[in-house]
Amino acid sequence: MEFKKxxxxxxxxxxxxxxxxxxxxxxxxxxxxxxxxxxxxxAPFAKAVVVYRDDVTEEQREGLKDPTTTAQLDMxxxxxxxxxxxxxxxxxxxxxxxxQLVDVGALPPSHGWSHRYVENVVIPQVLRPIxxxxxxxxxxxxxxxxxxVAFAVxxxxxxxxxxxxxxxxxGAITELVKAPSHWTFLVNQLVGYPAETTEGGxxxxxxxxEMFFSGTVDIPFERDEVLVAKLRDEGMIQDQGQPWRHxxxxxxxxxxxxxx
Amino acid sequence: MSDRQTESYxxxxxxxxxxxxxxxxxxxxxxxxxxxxxxFCELAGKNPDEIIDDCLRQVEGGYETIRYKARHRYIDxxxxxxxxxxxxxxxxxxxxxxxxxxxxxxxxxx
Numbered sequence: 001m002e003f004k005k006x007x008x009x010x011x012x013x014x015x016x017x018x019x020x021x022x023x024x025x026x027x028x029x030x031x032x033x034x035x036x037x038x039x040x041x042x043a044p045f046a047k048a049v050v051v052y053r054d055d056v057t058e059e060q061r062e063g064l065k066d067p068t069t070t071a072q073l074d075m076x077x078x079x080x081x082x083x084x085x086x087x088x089x090x091x092x093x094x095x096x097x098x099x100q101l102v103d104v105g106a107l108p109p110s111h112g113w114s115h116r117y118v119e120n121v122v123i124p125q126v127l128r129p130i131x132x133x134x135x136x137x138x139x140x141x142x143x144x145x146x147x148x149v150a151f152a153v154x155x156x157x158x159x160x161x162x163x164x165x166x167x168x169x170x171g172a173i174t175e176l177v178k179a180p181s182h183w184t185f186l187v188n189q190l191v192g193y194p195a196e197t198t199e200g201g202x203x204x205x206x207x208x209x210e211m212f213f214s215g216t217v218d219i220p221f222e223r224d225e226v227l228v229a230k231l232r233d234e235g236m237i238q239d240q241g242q243p244w245r246h247x248x249x250x251x252x253x254x255x256x257x258x259x260x
Numbered sequence: 261m262s263d264r265q266t267e268s269y270x271x272x273x274x275x276x277x278x279x280x281x282x283x284x285x286x287x288x289x290x291x292x293x294x295x296x297x298x299x300f301c302e303l304a305g306k307n308p309d310e311i312i313d314d315c316l317r318q319v320e321g322g323y324e325t326i327r328y329k330a331r332h333r334y335i336d337x338x339x340x341x342x343x344x345x346x347x348x349x350x351x352x353x354x355x356x357x358x359x360x361x362x363x364x365x366x367x368x369x370x
Contacts, residue, residue, distance in 0.1 A: 018368060062367075067326070070365020250283055257347050258366035259354035260283060 005235035006158045009198050013162030015252045016075035016192035018053075026159045027078060027191065033155035034148040041127065042101055043092035045141050046148035047083040048189075049177040056176070063172045069188070071258050072166060076190035081173055082149050083183035084141035089131040093123055138184070145186055152189060162194030196252060201241040266294045266301075269308040271360050278359030296352040300341055304334075308356070315362045324361060331362060338364075 001009070027050060039045055053061070053076065065073055073079070085091070092098070098107065098118045107113035130136050149165065156163035170185040179185070205211075209220030231237045253260050266272055272294070297308060304311055315331050316324040334357065342350025357364040 065365065067331075067363035067365070070363075071368050074368035246283060253366075256366075256368045257351070258368070259351040259358060259364065260279070 001158050001160075002234070004231065006154050008202070008231075008234075008236040008238050010153065010157045011162075011198050011200070011203070012164035013190070013192075013194045013196060013198075014072045014164060015195040015256070016072070016077070016162055016190070017195050018075045018077060018192070020077070020193045022078050022161065022191055022193070026156075026161060027080075029159060030080065030152045030155040030191065034152040037147040037151040039144045039147060040140065041089065041092045042097040043088040043144070045085055045088040045144040047085050047145075047179075047183055048148075048152075049081045049083070049179065051079045051081060051177065053077050053079065060172075060176060064168050064176070066167055066169055069166045069168055071256065072164065072190055073168075075195070075256070076162075076192040078191040080152065080189040080191060081168075081177055082145065082152075082186045082189060083179055084138075084145040084186050086137060086141055086182045086184055088141060088144070089127050089137065093127055093131070098122060141184065142186065149187060149189065156189075156191055160193075161191055162196075163189060163191050165189055195255075196248060199242065200245040200248060202238045204240055266298055266308065271308045271312045271356075272297070275308075275356045275359045279355060282359075293352045293355070296345070296349045297356055299345065299349070300338075300353045300356075303341055304337060312357070312360045312362065315357070316360075326362060331364075334362075335364065 031048065031050075034046060034048065037046070053073075056064075061073060096118075099115050101107040102113050102115060102118065130140060153163055153165065165187045166189075168185070168188045173179075173188065174183070174185055208223045212221035213219055214221045228237060250260060252258075267276070301307055301311065306314070311334070315327055315334060317327055319325050338350050338353050341353060351366060354364040354366060
């Protein structure tokens, strides 16, 4: 699928075809995309554990649910459980990931980078303080990990899969996948073939000019409506809501025996 | 439950209002649903307002927060009710809770 169409077609899918498995290569492709996401210091912030719903007992599944993560967990056959690795910066220091980036030409001398700079300045004066600060380390870990999650979401959409990010009982999922104590649970990515259509419409957003600014925050970034029309033609911008959407939801609720 | 008419309870009115807002006016639906709700109230030994009040706590600013232990007790009670009366009856009660602001997920039979 063309990139703009992938972005425009993404929805949080809450109804899946529970009977239809997801091909292993599609799951691997999602993980391959996540592996290539940008990440600070080239550190291994994002970790994921793939869990197949049918490998989990009903009791375990119920224990993972929270008030808003309910039936979708029953329906999606694959759950990619994303964690943030709180030892990522430490690992990057140990593995010399910044020096690797210097060696492969990603961090060039023209921008001030050298092995000596990494050893004498960046590690002791930047990375060590980050690793030693619980709050900064947590914020950085969450921020950097979510780039991988975003890539994973778009990779799922690109392959015609439904996907959404959802919360979960963090203690229960950490125990289920035997995650080490330095991994912090971030989010669960449900994956499966969608039972609902994406033509139901893009989700509402606040006006463009309320989100984006030019130079200073008192000057909105002006939206070019000619470009908006072009992006609409290319599938990035799609209609919001359809008159039949609620009928679709009701039909799905009845098909799956869910409350209305 | 008291002998007040079921639909005269505040929480029943809120349920029907929320249900209609979500799904449009369904004139034949409330009667079926009220019959299930009556039976559930009988099982719980409480009226509709008392059931929801068990699950919600009023907090400053006019908000309501969910009492999770009470919610879990009702989740179990609905499961018992559903075993006896079927999925539709169970979902009717879940719908009553949902439209009163008490999140109550359903379960898909796999």
